Amino acid sequence: MTTITSIAPAEGTAGAGSTSVRTSRHRGLLRWLFVVPALAYMALFFGYPLVRNIVMSFQHYTPKTYFTGEAPFNGLDNWRAVFANELFTDALWHTALFTVGSLLGQFTIGLALAVFFSRRFRLSGVIRAVLLLPWLVPMVVSAVVWRRILDQEHGMLNTALHAVGLVPADGVPWLSSPGVALFSAILVNIWIGIPFNMVILYGGLQEIPRDLYEAAALDGSGAWRTFRSITLPMLRPVITVVLVLGFMSTVKILDLILALTSGGPADSTQTLGTVTYQLSFLQLDFGQGAVVGNVLILISAVFAVLYLRANRADFGKGK
Amino acid sequence: MPSRAGRIPVPLVAATLAVSTLSLGLTGCAAEPDPGTVTVLNSATDTAEHTANQRFFDRCGKPLGLEVEQISVPADQVASKALRMASSDSLTDILELDGSELPQFAQTEGLRPLAEAGVDTTGFSASATSLGSYDGTQYGIARSVNSLALIYNTELLKDAGIAPPTTWEELRAAAKELTAGDTYGMAFSASPNADGVYQFLPFFWSAGGDEARIDNGKGEAALQLWKDLVADGSASKSVVNWNQQDVNDQFVAGRAAMMINGPWQVPVLSAQKNVDWAVASIPVPVAGKAAVPPIGGTVMAVPRNDDDPAREKNAGKLLNCLNTEKNQLQWGESVNNVPTRAAAAQAYAQQNPKLAAFAELVTTARSRTAKVGTGWPVVGDALAGAFQSVLTGRTSPEQALHRAQQQAAAGK
Numbered sequence: 001m002t003t004i005t006s007i008a009p010a011e012g013t014a015g016a017g018s019t020s021v022r023t024s025r026h027r028g029l030l031r032w033l034f035v036v037p038a039l040a041y042m043a044l045f046f047g048y049p050l051v052r053n054i055v056m057s058f059q060h061y062t063p064k065t066y067f068t069g070e071a072p073f074n075g076l077d078n079w080r081a082v083f084a085n086e087l088f089t090d091a092l093w094h095t096a097l098f099t100v101g102s103l104l105g106q107f108t109i110g111l112a113l114a115v116f117f118s119r120r121f122r123l124s125g126v127i128r129a130v131l132l133l134p135w136l137v138p139m140v141v142s143a144v145v146w147r148r149i150l151d152q153e154h155g156m157l158n159t160a161l162h163a164v165g166l167v168p169a170d171g172v173p174w175l176s177s178p179g180v181a182l183f184s185a186i187l188v189n190i191w192i193g194i195p196f197n198m199v200i201l202y203g204g205l206q207e208i209p210r211d212l213y214e215a216a217a218l219d220g221s222g223a224w225r226t227f228r229s230i231t232l233p234m235l236r237p238v239i240t241v242v243l244v245l246g247f248m249s250t251v252k253i254l255d256l257i258l259a260l261t262s263g264g265p266a267d268s269t270q271t272l273g274t275v276t277y278q279l280s281f282l283q284l285d286f287g288q289g290a291v292v293g294n295v296l297i298l299i300s301a302v303f304a305v306l307y308l309r310a311n312r313a314d315f316g317k318g319k
Numbered sequence: 320m321p322s323r324a325g326r327i328p329v330p331l332v333a334a335t336l337a338v339s340t341l342s343l344g345l346t347g348c349a350a351e352p353d354p355g356t357v358t359v360l361n362s363a364t365d366t367a368e369h370t371a372n373q374r375f376f377d378r379c380g381k382p383l384g385l386e387v388e389q390i391s392v393p394a395d396q397v398a399s400k401a402l403r404m405a406s407s408d409s410l411t412d413i414l415e416l417d418g419s420e421l422p423q424f425a426q427t428e429g430l431r432p433l434a435e436a437g438v439d440t441t442g443f444s445a446s447a448t449s450l451g452s453y454d455g456t457q458y459g460i461a462r463s464v465n466s467l468a469l470i471y472n473t474e475l476l477k478d479a480g481i482a483p484p485t486t487w488e489e490l491r492a493a494a495k496e497l498t499a500g501d502t503y504g505m506a507f508s509a510s511p512n513a514d515g516v517y518q519f520l521p522f523f524w525s526a527g528g529d530e531a532r533i534d535n536g537k538g539e540a541a542l543q544l545w546k547d548l549v550a551d552g553s554a555s556k557s558v559v560n561w562n563q564q565d566v567n568d569q570f571v572a573g574r575a576a577m578m579i580n581g582p583w584q585v586p587v588l589s590a591q592k593n594v595d596w597a598v599a600s601i602p603v604p605v606a607g608k609a610a611v612p613p614i615g616g617t618v619m620a621v622p623r624n625d626d627d628p629a630r631e632k633n634a635g636k637l638l639n640c641l642n643t644e645k646n647q648l649q650w651g652e653s654v655n656n657v658p659t660r661a662a663a664a665q666a667y668a669q670q671n672p673k674l675a676a677f678a679e680l681v682t683t684a685r686s687r688t689a690k691v692g693t694g695w696p697v698v699g700d701a702l703a704g705a706f707q708s709v710l711t712g713r714t715s716p717e718q719a720l721h722r723a724q725q726q727a728a729a730g731k
Contacts, residue, residue, distance in 0.1 A: 062427075063398075063402055063423050063424060063426070063427050064426065064427040064428070064429075065406075066402040066403070066405045066406040066427070066429075067405050067406075067427040067428065067429035068427070068428075069406070081729075084729075085729075147560070151557060152555070152556060152557050153501075153555060153557065154574075173556060173557075175557070175560045176556050176557045176558075176559050176560050176711075177556075177711060178711050178713065261511075261560060262510055262511050262512045262562075263511055263512075264510065264511035264559060264560065264703075264707050265511065265559040265560065265707050265710070265711045266511075266559075266704070266707040266708045266711045266713050267511070267704060267707070278700070281395075281398075281399055282696050282700075283696040283697055283700070283730070284398070284402075284423055284696070
């Protein structure tokens with residue numbers, strides 16, 4: 001969640017008019033020379049592991065491999081085994097629910113808070129600072145604290161809800177019932193993700209020229225109309241960034257779930273992330289782990305491409 | 320890892336999943352090892368533990384003219400760290416693994432059989448020997464081992480006029496009677512990870528359950544017992560989410576009259592003043608039968624070093640010294656674990672009467688990997704799935720174990 005994937009640098013600005021063919025070729029060469037270090041870096045630190053991970057998913061890759069260096073190819077065996085595993089199918093579903101639920105919650109609440117704080121008022125700075133806290137706390141620490149809060153018998157949440165008469169005395173089994181645990185994990189992740197959404201969206205809101213709002217007010221548009229016709233469209237590029245980055249960090253979530261529920265109860269919170277972890281680092285079947293890893297990478301890649309396309313469209317329109 | 324304090328798993332960041340392969344090519348470049356130094360990879364990241372370890376290492380190393388250097392990483396990262404080191408030919412001279420991880424490493428043929436490294440393994444208890452063995456060969460030696468026992472609140476049991484239960488029937492009745500107000504009669508860990516599996520085993524095995532044939536029809540009783548304890552209200556429904564540390568917290572807070580736990584909780588238990596406690600053997604299905612708890616602990620192995628056999632010999636000498644009766648006894652006392660030499664274990668029980676139950680239990684304790692070897696992680700996972708789905712009311716014990724057997728067979 002806290003890791004923010006770096007985005008490939010935008011392409012260089014279009015070349016200036018050419019004086020002669022030779023200088024322009026020189027220039028072209030020079031331009032490439034500047035790109036080479038970045039390309040080399042990408043190839044080494046992103047390309048190589050990616051290719052290795054793909055190759056690995058077709059290999060029988062076990063602890064023995066680390067000692068002997070031998071990893072015999074086994075065709076589609078790993079892929080077949082993973083796809084036949086019920087846990088994988090369940091995890092796909094859970095990941096989808098977890099991601100969509102988290103994004104929806106984080107985004108709507110983040111946006112609401114951003115809009116709220118974009119009006120200047122007393123203590124706004126202080127409250128904003130407090131709201132940033134979830135971002136500063138390490139994921140595992142938040143998870144441990146939330147485990148206590150969500151405890152069925154002695155947790156603060158049930159105690160509070162019971163006090164206002166919302167739940168019966170035995171409370172909601174937040175983390176101990178398979179039907180509720182995924183929902184609880186989503187709630188915690190929403191809490192963790194709100195600051196990120198709020199900060200980025202708040203920044204985006206500051207960029208919108210004030211006079212647009214003045215014009216809207218003069219035209220007699222109400223709050224909702226102003227929000228729909230000015231705020232939302234002007235925020236669009238920022239919204240794409242927030243959603244795509246949020247998506248990519250949510251879809252691979254691992255530490256939060258491991259610390260909160262370990263994938264339980266009864267596998268109800270297993271996601272692609274926890275399944276990869278389990279296959280690779282507990283069962284030490286790195287080949288099968290790589291398969292799930294590749295599926296995750298593929299899903300992320302699809303969204304990264306969508307994001308880049310959306311962004312290019314924006315650049316094209318001169319935004 | 321169940322055999323060590325139930326720490327929160329601090330997971331590897333998801334991103335490293337993809338990048339982990341990179342390490343194959345890039346790590347390594349270890350400096351030329353000093354011939355007079357023996358390196359050890361272990362999980363003693365805790366300062367007190369690290370220092371205590373170093374004291375024993377130095378005590379043994381000095382007379383041999385050897386320096387000992389520890390590389391300590393968190394317990395759940397020892398295996399992956401060791402694998403990375405192996406791939407770059409920079410593995411330490413001694414590798415200290417959790418007993419349940421040993422088969423995976425022995426299978427790689429990257430470990431030297433202890434007999435070949437000149438390590439004397441005679442006079443060890445059978446359970447300790449099996450903890451360090453794979454396919455009939457001993458690759459790892461445990462200085463001390465642990466297991467699980469029933470730890471109870473002496474005051475609560477005394478007030479209720481209840482003796483520590485010895486059979487399942489007594490356990491169920493006692494737990495019910497001791498449940499009152501905020502206090503449950505019984506607490507155990509049924510989390511879907513190593514902690515929960517470790518705690519399930521004494522019940523599963525004592526009932527006649529077999530990890531190689533999970534659906535042999537005997538393990539159901541253990542699932543039924545756990546289910547009954549929760550259904551009776553004698554144990555919290557939250558057990559499916561409690562690790563061993565949580566169970567101990569509940570006990571110390573007075574919210575559980577009895578718990579299943581291991582000797583690694585003793586420092587915490589001794590340091591608190593709220594609850595008086597004592598240790599009893601784990602209840603068995605029928606009176607008179609011996610309990611079959613799992614044996615846990617770390618084993619020290621010697622990685623093969625064909626380029627420099629002298630290093631293997633040095634490691635072997637160090638291991639021999641660490642495992643003398645005297646050193647084992649002192650080490651066992653410093654970490655509250657039971658020494659593995661039968662004679663040292665006896666002395667330990669006499670000198671630590673409070674923990675004598677553990678010393679007795681480890682003699683009948685069973686290694687998790689003795690039967691299924693490298694298949695253990697898959698089998699353990701299948702068992703966790705079984706008790707989780709029974710405790711959450713998803714399946715019956717029969718169905719759960721039937722499914723677990725299928726999973727275990729498919730995963731091999």
